[in-house]
Amino acid sequence: MAFDYDLFVIGGGSGGVRAARIAAGEHGARVALAEEYRMGGTCVIRGCVPKKLMVFASSYAAAMEDARAYGWDVKTGPFDWTVFRAKLDAELDRLERVYRAGLDRAGVTVHDCRATVEDPHTVRLADGGTVTAKHILIATGGRPFVPEMAATAGAMTSNDIFKMDALPKSVLIVGGGFIACEFACILNGMGVHVTQYYRGEQILRGFDGEARGHIAELMRENGVNLHVGTDVLGMKRVEGGTWVKSTDGREAVYDAVVYATGRVPNTEGLGLDEVEVKLGRQGEVVVDEWSQTAVPSIFAVGDVTDRINLTPVAIREGHAFADTIFGAKPTRADHELVASAVFTQPEFGTVGMTEEAARDDRPIEVYATSFRPMQSAFAGRPDRVMMKLIVCAETRRVLGCHIVAPGAGEMIQLAAVAIKMGATKEDFDRTVAVHPVMAEELVTLRKPVRTA
Structure with missing residues (x-):
């Protein structure tokens, strides 16, 4: 059977766009993508990116208080949301153009409308008509749940x-x-x-x-x-x-x-039930380790599968799918030891096992400290940071690292590399500290605070 496309992607978020770009741009597949709202998905348009810009904006009040404590004659007024909102909108418009330009360079045909699955190889477009594809990729993400x-x-x-x-x-x-x-x-x-x-x-x-x-x-x-x-x-x-x-x-x-x-997978009204794609209890698309559904021609990546709902994971899944199906390079996305950051104030960076999960699994040692960082202490703020390592008592491998501190998201990315490589507590101990920085505490924790 001759198909209109080798791949049709439903959803223009990070996972879907990555899969489309790699399939078309690197592997020469004929690819189309449909997005009913804005290109970039949750992360770029209504998630990670605008949220992080808001994190930056919200942190300046405390920074200016610190500046006064450090001797600067800083005079401040109230936060002007309208100024920030205009710049935020302009930045999101710019990023959406970047996403579209990337798809265009790769040769992906874009349909700015909703698409639903009609059969294992057919997609119906809301602007009229149908198209056929050898493979269909569902990458529609999730949406907030409201009672x-x-x-x-x-x-x-x-x-x-x-x-x-x-x-x-x-x-x-x-x-x-x-x-x-x-x-x-x-x-x-x-x-x-x-x-x-x-x-x-x-x-x-x-x-x-x-x-x-x-x-x-x-x-x-x-x-x-x-x-x-x-x-x-x-x-x-x-x-x-x-x-x-x-x-x-x-x-x-x-x-x-x-x-x-909470958020729920965005599968409502996509037609997946009708073509016998299996959905889970929350409406998530059930896939195997290759992101393949119960229907061999239909795949799914990203939050719609409710595996690990993080943008970098969706990107890895989309890339692995494209390499496997169109690049003759069978690749499974690695979901082990995925680091993440929570942008509270201060930030929280984490990778690996929690203390609770680890102690139920094996004998462990817990190394932890909490202290006032130099910058906060000088400014007279009571903030305290926390550094914590979970170590397997038998193998000495570091099973988890948890950091609550300004810049914890930056720190955990680097700690994750070592932990992913299988670093032991003694590897951390052998590493000379960088002084004076908060992160040096990760390599100066000598005695466990408790064992389990």
């Missing part, structure tokens, strides 16, 4: 924060994952009065317990009104904002409410 009560009351999601016309004076953030915690810190840093509810016993579920507690304490010290073991009982729009009643009986009116209670 019906919150949606009815006009609650925002993380997607909406970047589009605000003005900053609210007060905001309630519901959720305790990394998105909720990041935006709590961002908005707090921009001068918004932030309250955060999380129904669990501690924020950042799934991360290292000691690090979670450390971050929660620092968030409270920095001004976030954080309540754990607390959920929303009632919510409605009222004059002047949104009235919220919590499970502990507290009632308040907020200028805005943001729900960050």
